[in-house]
Amino acid sequence: MPALAAPAFAQLVMESARPPVRIGYTVVNTFPHDRDAFTQGLIHRDGFLYESTGLNGRSSLRKVELETGKVVQRVEVDQQHFAEGLTDWGNRLVQITWQTQTGFVYDLKTFKLERSFQFPGEGWGLARDRHHLILSDGTATLRFLDPQTFAEVRRVEVTYQGKPLAQINELEMVEGELFANVWGTEVIVVIDPTSGRVTGQIDLTGLLPMSDRKPPIDVLNGIAWDAQHKRLFVTGKLWPKLFELRLERPKP
Numbered sequence: 001m002p003a004l005a006a007p008a009f010a011q012l013v014m015e016s017a018r019p020p021v022r023i024g025y026t027v028v029n030t031f032p033h034d035r036d037a038f039t040q041g042l043i044h045r046d047g048f049l050y051e052s053t054g055l056n057g058r059s060s061l062r063k064v065e066l067e068t069g070k071v072v073q074r075v076e077v078d079q080q081h082f083a084e085g086l087t088d089w090g091n092r093l094v095q096i097t098w099q100t101q102t103g104f105v106y107d108l109k110t111f112k113l114e115r116s117f118q119f120p121g122e123g124w125g126l127a128r129d130r131h132h133l134i135l136s137d138g139t140a141t142l143r144f145l146d147p148q149t150f151a152e153v154r155r156v157e158v159t160y161q162g163k164p165l166a167q168i169n170e171l172e173m174v175e176g177e178l179f180a181n182v183w184g185t186e187v188i189v190v191i192d193p194t195s196g197r198v199t200g201q202i203d204l205t206g207l208l209p210m211s212d213r214k215p216p217i218d219v220l221n222g223i224a225w226d227a228q229h230k231r232l233f234v235t236g237k238l239w240p241k242l243f244e245l246r247l248e249r250p251k252p
Contacts, residue, residue, distance in 0.1 A: 032069035041086025052086035059083035085126030096123035127171035140164035
């Protein structure tokens with residue numbers, strides 16, 4: 001591959017170092033959320049939330065009514081596994097685990113376990129684009145997987161102003177951009193899935209009121225996108241509430 005000309009290289013460096021846009025938000029709706037749900041993965045499909053919950057001995061896959069927070073379908077995950085990210089692919093749900101290097105494929109309607117698969121390293125978040133599954137592992141690296149074989153196709157490093165950004169956790173693809181929780185913070189970053197560059201950030205500090213922050217409340221985690229109605233939902237581990245947000249991007 002020929003080297004980049006000096007002006008093109010300089011432009012590339014400037015682009016990678018550009019600060020991310022700060023995106024505001026308005027809370028549109030607030031819904032109940034199960035305080036016992038240690039939320040690790042969250043998606044919206046066909047009017048329902050599908051949720052992967054963690055902790056050994058408490059991990060599960062759930063179908064949840066958005067308006068009531070009621071769990072209408074549930075399957076437990078074997079206690080040896082700490083369940084993590086979740087996404088859908090066709091008429092299946094794909095769930096990964098934290099440290100046992102195992103993923104599960106379920107039938108979307110019945111929750112019947114169809115198969116399991118192995119992957120190296122840790123599993124944190126899981127999302128998809130039109131062609132691949134996208135897996136985070138707690139580092140700055142995102143892995144793109146073949147949705148049929150689960151073989152790794154490529155990797156992208158997430159960078160914030162040119163520097164690697166680790167602790168990338170729960171993932172959700174939103175109209176071509178990858179939204180990600182950063183573990184231990186109340187910030188969601190918006191990632192260009194091609195370059196890995198963080199192009200925007202949403203600071204959700206204080207989203208959950210202090211009156212709801214009772215032990216054992218944990219961190220912000222869980223992003224779901226309703227593509228049909230353009231609705232964004234977020235929650236946290238052991239949070240009693242789930243929020244629908246309207247994003248407010250600054251004008252160019």
